Amino acid sequence: MAEVKILLAEDHLVVRNGIKLLLDSQQDFQVIGDVNNGREVLDLLDNGLAVDVIITDIGMQEVDGLQLIREVSERYPHIKILVLTMLDCDQHVARAFEYGAKGYLIKNVGAEEMLFAIQHVMRGGRYLCEELSMGFIEKAIVRNNNQPVNLDPTELDLTSRELEVLELLGEGYTNLEISKKLFLSKRTVEGHRQNLIDKTKSKNTPALIKFAVQNGLIH
Structure with missing residues (x-):
């Protein structure tokens, strides 16, 4: 690999x-240049400085890192941009790659990972550091574990009448209103509602509705 010319944009001198x-x-x-902000980077590039990689922070004065990424990508698409920052929120990560x-x-x-990342992007790849990558994976695992699984009503042994009652409960009807719609007594509707709560192991009617929506029993 030919010598990689790097420009640093970082407002903390140390x-x-x-x-x-x-x-x-x-x-x-x-390292052919090191500056405080994105404006200085753009000035150097506009004056003809030949750069292979820009390593930039996100939070800087004048032109911040995200604006810098967008402008460099539009005006100098051959330059690779690598973010080095303390900001680890999903929004900043997504926006940086989007730009x-x-x-x-x-x-x-670590130093080894930083050096690898520079080499990797110079070869045409993209790189997300291990800490962020594992963070995304851990969030995905949590989401997957909390993702409700759609149930077949037969697994809960729900009757067609109970499903009708459940649908109307989900639409906000009271027991009395449901009894009139289904031509049932109010007591019978109350019995169906309690059966639904018992079969789904819900604490109350709101919990029953939430369970039903999460598991695709009602929409």
Whole structure:
């Protein structure tokens, strides 16, 4: 791989110097500039600075990282952009990739992972740091475990009449209104409602309706 020319955009001098020291110690990397904000990056590019990779923070004055990503991607699409930030929320990650970033790292990332990420995006790939990747996976596992499974009414042994009552309960009808619609006594409707609560192991009627919606029994 030819020497990779890197431009840093980071408004914390100590952090910027630390990254520069790490990258300059690598045989294949050369930091050709380090600036405080996105405006300075754009000025350098507009003046003809040849850059392969921009490593940028998100939260900076004047032109922030997201705006920088968008403008560089539109005007200099050959330049790879790698985010290095403390901001780990899903919205920032998604927006950065949407605007054209090729990688996203959290600032506590290890040196080896940062170097790998730069090499990976230079080869045409995209990279999300391990911490964020595992965070997304853990959230997906939680969502999957909490995802209700649609039930076949036969599994609950619900009668057609109970399903009719359930549908009307879901539409907000009272026991008395349901009794009139189905030509049943109010006591019979109350019995069906209690059977539904018992069969679905719900605490009360609102919990019954929630269960029914989550499991596709009513819509």
